[in-house]
Amino acid sequence: LSLSDNTLDLPVPGTECDAVPHLPPAPVEKPSEDELPSAWLRRANMVRFLSNTSTLAEFDDPGHLERVLDTLLAGRNVQVVMLSGMLSRHAYCGHVERGIRAVGQIATALHRRGIRLIDHHDATLLWNIVGGYRTLAERLDETIRTRDGSLPAYQLCPSNAGFRRRYLDYLRRLVLAGVDGFQIDELEFWSHGCGCRHCREAFRRDTGWTM
Numbered sequence: 001l002s003l004s005d006n007t008l009d010l011p012v013p014g015t016e017c018d019a020v021p022h023l024p025p026a027p028v029e030k031p032s033e034d035e036l037p038s039a040w041l042r043r044a045n046m047v048r049f050l051s052n053t054s055t056l057a058e059f060d061d062p063g064h065l066e067r068v069l070d071t072l073l074a075g076r077n078v079q080v081v082m083l084s085g086m087l088s089r090h091a092y093c094g095h096v097e098r099g100i101r102a103v104g105q106i107a108t109a110l111h112r113r114g115i116r117l118i119d120h121h122d123a124t125l126l127w128n129i130v131g132g133y134r135t136l137a138e139r140l141d142e143t144i145r146t147r148d149g150s151l152p153a154y155q156l157c158p159s160n161a162g163f164r165r166r167y168l169d170y171l172r173r174l175v176l177a178g179v180d181g182f183q184i185d186e187l188e189f190w191s192h193g194c195g196c197r198h199c200r201e202a203f204r205r206d207t208g209w210t211m
Contacts, residue, residue: 004141006150006197011210019208038181040116044079047072049106054085056095056102065109073113081110082118082183089121089170090156091132096170100177107178116180123167123187124156139163147195147211158187159198 049072050058059065072081083106086092086099107117126132126143136143136154142163143152156163171182189199195211203211 004143004152006145008150008197008200016210022208024206041080041118041181044116045077046080046082046118047076047078049081049083050085052084052087056085056099058085059102059105062105062109065106069109069113073115078115080116080118080180081106082120084120087120087122087185088125088127088129088132090124090135091127091130093131093135093138095130100173103174103179104177107180111178117178118181118183119174119179120183120185122185124158124163125186125190126154126156128154142166143196144189144194144199145196147193150195153192155186155190157194157196157198158189159194159202160196161198 050056059068083103085102086095089096089099092099103117103119110117124144126136132154136152139156139162140152142156142160144155144157145152156167158164174182193199200211203209
């Protein structure tokens with residue numbers, strides 16, 4: 001199993017909030033909605049496909065996939081399908097390649113029908129299913145930490161550079177497999193924030209205070 005240290009620079013007690021507080025810049029860009037790359041989504045009729053607990057092995061037989069899509073789409077003016085399956089993707093650590101192939105197979109079948117695919121999954125949670133806790137143990141340095149005790153919790157930290165590299169590479173592979181868009185859940189600090197060194201450094205940089 002991997003090891004991880006969470007080295008912190010501790011302030012002199014009582015000086016945590018001595019600096020003049022400031023907020024990080026938060027520019028807002030508001031392009032015309034019709035000019036956005038995702039403008040097609042605003043007026044699309046969408047249906048949901050599979051469920052959060054689906055394994056993405058339901059359609060290993062391509063003929064079965066076509067039959068199910070025939071039934072799902074019959075008589076409906078659908079432009080977009082939202083796929084749910086293996087929702088907590090990081091918990092399926094032994095099924096990454098199979099999952100990407102399965103999503104690609106579904107995307108290809110939909111594209112032949114002129115329909116786009118949105119992939120719906122969790123970005124960070126490590127549920128206690130399949131290999132969720134194994135992923136936590138193997139990627140300990142990427143997990144969030146409790147703010148009061150610096151203990152790892154069952155979620156990957158969005159501020160962690162290693163997590164971001166892995167996750168963005170995963171998204172790129174899904175795009176190459178044919179995914180047109182994503183609904184990404186739990187890209188947040190749930191449910192009690194994060195006290196890892198990455199978050200503490202970012203908090204001090206952005207506010208001037210010490211967490």
